[in-house]
Amino acid sequence: MCIRKNMSASSANRREMLGQELFLIRFPIxxxxxxxxxxxxSGLLLQSEVLDIYHYKYATIKPQLPFRTEPRQNIRTKGTINFTIPDVRELLKASTFSDPVAVRKLLWCIQVQKEAEGKLAALGFYVRCSGSSASWMCQTTTELRLLPWKTETVPIKRGSWIQVSRRDHCSWGYEKYISVEDLLDPAKGYANPSDFSLRLQAQVTAELPAGIE
Incomplete structure (x- = not known):
């Protein structure tokens, strides 16, 4: 991912690319x-974080950690991510993410953002994935859906077969899923005309990943 952004693959840059998703990884378990x-x-974790993780694993009095610590409850092969955006007009000013869903010991979430400007402006709709090891690979089928508020409007569904790798990149989808003009057109019925809320959904089906216990 760093290479795609023309950034060196340093530990600092990897942390920057992961952002808050870093703290969704269950390093302590x-x-x-x-x-x-x-x-x-790899240097992904700070020295202070490593010390706190080991204190959590072995000390009687456990410190509070920024990382998730609950055991995984399942290794589902399929998962559905539902994401309602309160006001899509605000979304178009910055990217935003759904809550993550665990599928095959990987965390998946929806990412949406505005792509391009003016008459070319479109909604970018992606699925992001993060794993707990430095190197993993997983073959996945995804379907990205826009669920319209107008009942007579047909939902938009777009899907693809993808192979994902932590060393390669961790987000996939469509840079121009739908034009902003169509998205905000009340006659189309995609956004709720009363508050411009928008309903998105992603269906993820994953094979058993390599590189993750």
């Missing part, structure tokens, strides 16, 4: 070998 060979060796 990794085995010591995975922790040391992955995020510790």
């Amino acid at each position: 990794l085995t010591d070998n995975l922790l040391l060979d992955g995020p510790v060796k």
Whole structure:
């Protein structure tokens, strides 16, 4: 992902690219070998974070951590992400993310943002994925759906077969899923005319990933 952004693959840049998604990863429940060979060796974690994780794993009094610590409850092969945007006009000023959903021990979320400007402006609709190890790969089928508020309007559904890799990139989708003009047109019926809220959905079906226990 850093390479695609013309950034060096330094630990600082990897942290910047992950952003808040870094704290969705369950580093504290990794085995010591995975922790040391992955995020510790790569420099993804700060030294203070590594110390806090080991205190959490082995100390009687456990510190508060910014990372998720609950055990995984399932290894579902399929998952549905539902995302309602309160006012799509505000969304068009900055990208935003849904809450994550776990599928095959990976965390998936919807990302939406405005792409281009003027008459070329469009809604970018993507699925993002994050894994807990430094190197993993997973084959996935996704379908990205726009669910209109007007009942007679046909939902938009677009899907693809993708192969994902942490070392390659972690987001996929459509830069121009729908034009902003069509999205905001009340006659089209995509956004709620009373508050411009928008309903999006992503269906994710994943094969067993390689590189994750």
